[in-house]
Amino acid sequence: MNIHERLKYLREQLKLTTRAFGASINMTGGSITNMENGQRNITDRTIRDICREYNVNPDWLINGNEPMFEDVVGNLDIDEEVKQLVKQYSTLSDKDRALVKGIIDSLSEKITGQQVTKK
Template sequence: MNTRIKFLRKNSGLTQEKFAERIGLKQNSIALIESGKRNISDQAILSICREFGVREEWLRTGNGEMYAPAPTNGLDLLAKEKKLTHGEYILIEKFVGLNPETRKRILDYIQEVSAALSADDIPADAPAIDCRESAESLHAELDRQLGIEKKEAAGESEAS
């Protein structure tokens, strides 16, 4: 793996110092990794893959294509640009997959909750909210609404 890291660094036209800076390591760590005197951490491997767009399998084993395929849709481009986590990607993907009316209801609800939380008239002795219970009830409501949409969509496709 050390030779592939050195190849990638040189192919990118970077000094050990600049390469290390981009992945959050020090120059001497890169020198030791490239010379095979130090093993590279999984975190550093993931940083290299993310920062330089190389495939983890190639970096670890030399198998397959060096570079990951370019993003093919807007969400993939956004995910790469903003370094979205897998969970953030799924949240956005599922949200934009909803019909416009459901998205509007969700946004309206979020605004309503936000306004209520920022209101100055919340009594000082207001009961504590069980966030887990609130999240579960929100999830149940969203599931209920999605179920209605699926039934409506199934009815439309049967009518066609």
């Protein structure tokens, strides 16, 4: 798999359209399509933007060396169950993340008796 194929694979794993993926890194969907098809080069800046936005391991995107994603919770001082929850949460869509946040807020309100302030 080359870098263009890995870009498409990444986008598909994230369940994003080319338009949504491009918008997240200030590019058009057409530009993403052209990169995925190998009709446009993927610049160093685009690689940095993708890796920053989606916690992608640059070595995976450029060379195909695993893991695909950076371990952003590996060094946190939390138990393994919470780390696994964070990893699972990071794969959710924005809509599903909002749902999870709502559930957590509701549980917190129930436990503490205080309404959670929305940001």
